[in-house]
Amino acid sequence: MNKDWSELNKTMQLLLKKEESMHAGIKTLVDLRNQLMDVLLSFKKDLKRADFDAIPFMNASGYHCKTIGYSIWHIFRIEDIVVHTLIAGNDQIFFTGNYRRRIHSPIITTGNELVKQQIADFSRQLDLDELYAYITDVKRSTETIVNHLPYNRLKWKVPEERKERLKSLQVVSTDERASWLIDYWCGKDIRGLIQMPFSRHWIMHIEACLKIKNKIHP
Numbered sequence: 001m002n003k004d005w006s007e008l009n010k011t012m013q014l015l016l017k018k019e020e021s022m023h024a025g026i027k028t029l030v031d032l033r034n035q036l037m038d039v040l041l042s043f044k045k046d047l048k049r050a051d052f053d054a055i056p057f058m059n060a061s062g063y064h065c066k067t068i069g070y071s072i073w074h075i076f077r078i079e080d081i082v083v084h085t086l087i088a089g090n091d092q093i094f095f096t097g098n099y100r101r102r103i104h105s106p107i108i109t110t111g112n113e114l115v116k117q118q119i120a121d122f123s124r125q126l127d128l129d130e131l132y133a134y135i136t137d138v139k140r141s142t143e144t145i146v147n148h149l150p151y152n153r154l155k156w157k158v159p160e161e162r163k164e165r166l167k168s169l170q171v172v173s174t175d176e177r178a179s180w181l182i183d184y185w186c187g188k189d190i191r192g193l194i195q196m197p198f199s200r201h202w203i204m205h206i207e208a209c210l211k212i213k214n215k216i217h218p
Helices: 003-015 019-046 049-053 067-090 099-103 117-124 128-147 150-154 160-167 180-187 190-216
Strands: none
Touching: 003 019, 019 067, 019 190, 049 067, 049 117, 067 117, 067 180, 099 117, 099 128, 117 128, 117 160, 128 160, 128 180, 128 190, 150 190, 160 180, 180 190
16 A cells, blocks of 8 residues: 555544544545545546556456446445435435436446456446546535534444435445445444545555556556
């Protein structure tokens, strides 16, 4: 893991443990996310369209067995689902912004169910300009919600009715590669969700994207 990102992530986790340092913890989280977002924005500036669909490590077992386009989708669909459906209990940006039509996505899920060539085929269908508009909206929305959380909310776990609401939306595939996500998220408190989908999850997938980029453009 990138040393600077790892240190920011560790610092953020420590700061969120105490009420008096929570604000600094959220600021550290946002700083980390801004650095990671800069990497994603650099892809849009520096890479060709086809590079977002390339899958040079198709048969690998790590996060780098995906495409850059898929990875960006995946990071932010998960975040949108978790922050809005599970934490805030409101509508996802994906739906309120009509992003399925705008992005030209054939799916509304996280994409965990897709494998190998399916991932590359999926990536080719995405409108990158609209995908980037979506991720910008989701990032901003998440940070607004997290900034307004009181400290005692960090220990709050997802109530059963929100878990059932998530299932009803069908935004997590019933495929075994994806279905575990619901119990995984709902087993965490909000502090735990901040530490995974909103931070470490970004790091893991963006580092994988950098590995893909370096393979395409050595």
